[in-house]
Amino acid sequence: MTTRTADLSAASVPALAEPSRLEIRPRYEGSNICTWIGFKHVNYLVEEAVLNHLRQAGLAPGTLYEDYGLCTDLVDLDTRILHAFHIDDTAVAEVAPHRRARDGELLFAVTLHVRRDTLLKAVTSTVRVQLRLDPRGGGELPVPPALAPFAVDRLSARPDRAVTPVAADPAAGDLLKELTAGRNAHAWTFRIPYWYCHFTERQQMSGYLRLMEEAKDRLVADRGVSIKTMLDERNWIPVVPHSRITILDEARMEEELYVVLTVESVFKGFTYDSRMDTYVVRDGRLIQTATGRITHGYAVIKNRRDWSLVPFDDRMTAALEGRSA
Incomplete structure (x- = not known):
């Protein structure tokens, strides 16, 4: 507990400014028609890419909740699908702060590429995240000052x-x-x-x-x-x-x-x-x-x-x- 929370308290909200990358496959459940992946599961890929981005920045959702009573929630999800995903495809996800992001908000630009003969841009998405203070007892530790601007009730x-x-x-x-x-x-x-x-x-x-x-x-x-x-x-x-x-x-x-x-x-x-x-x-x-x-x-x-x-x-x-x- 001590090591983990110390890392998070010093955690680098600045690290959120660094782009992240993840390779991930669609869930089998999303292959409803032939081998094509439906829009819902494409959005699940976007969600997983954002959660991975937060983890790489030292803001793992489980730790945020268990230690500080902060719930990681997607509250705005705007996604365009340019090329279809198939069940055996690998999505190459890139996440970075959105150019319109203001101080005190977690707004990300997400791009998913799919491997064909070349790497094609398949999905673009804008995702807003909030850290919701949990009323059920909160966390064991006070919310770090670096995270306070992102916390909402x-x-x-x-x-x-x-x-x-x-x-x-x-x-x-x-x-x-x-x-x-x-x-x-x-x-x-x-x-x-x-x-x-x-x-x-x-x-x-x-x-x-x-x-x-x-x-x-x-x-x-x-x-x-x-x-x-x-x-x-x-x-x-x-x-x-x-x-x-x-x-x-x-x-x-x-x-x-x-x-x-x-x-x-x-x-x-x-x-x-x-x-x-x-x-x-x-x-x-x-x-x-x-x-x-x-x-x-x-x-x-x-x-x-x-x-x-x-x-x-x-x-x-x-x-x-x-x-x-």
């Missing part, structure tokens, strides 16, 4: 944003209907289980990634163009070039989360953009906990290795626009 990627209730009345009746009124949207409720949380009780970024993936699945199934339907009828699969999730406030274990996916635009019949918003009812008020955006297209499976982007047909366009074909 509430997770929010926009800490200056006031926590104001959303203009909806939880007591009025059908809250889901109220949240989707006048929108091209689909909504449902979700009880947050413990396995979507970490550091005991708060939903983590990966939980929101799972919900964003589920939101797409629920939307198209509700409109008669489920993923299995389009796979059987067209040999189509969804593809994601861009996703972003921003945590605005904390969501806690066993709270009822209201999840709303709104289709905002269909672009030239090839891609569409959706916004995901999540809310909880707390102390009789509806509070927004996160917002996110995701871009989807569809690709036709050409063989076990290759696919190509295809335009939407009239049926798909009508479903995405929320009208009858």
Whole structure:
């Protein structure tokens, strides 16, 4: 304990300015369609690269929590996928402070390369991290002065944003209907289980990634163009070039989360953009906990290795626009 904490207390927040490098493979779980890796597991690679960067700087998440009661949380994750990963690929990750990072914030630029005939830039991501002071007893030692600027008592990627209730009345009746009124949207409720949380009780970024993936699945199934339907009828699969999730406030274990996916635009019949918003009812008020955006297209499976982007047909366009074909 003494050696470890001494190293961390002297730890080099300046070391965060040094770029880091990691070679890592995608998780097998993420190979859902043929051997391609879905956007959620691409984001898991980004998360692992950031955690490795912190460890190399002497800020191992386990040590931060056990000694100082500091929870390492990703609160903003903005990722663009330029080339697809396959299950046996090796990702070469590079992490460095983002050029827009200000004093007192942990903002990183992440690049993932994939080995082909040459090393291709496959993913770029911007990641914001916060160190959340744990209320459950804290750590054994006081937070070192070098880490104090990064410590927060509430997770929010926009800490200056006031926590104001959303203009909806939880007591009025059908809250889901109220949240989707006048929108091209689909909504449902979700009880947050413990396995979507970490550091005991708060939903983590990966939980929101799972919900964003589920939101797409629920939307198209509700409109008669489920993923299995389009796979059987067209040999189509969804593809994601861009996703972003921003945590605005904390969501806690066993709270009822209201999840709303709104289709905002269909672009030239090839891609569409959706916004995901999540809310909880707390102390009789509806509070927004996160917002996110995701871009989807569809690709036709050409063989076990290759696919190509295809335009939407009239049926798909009508479903995405929320009208009858």
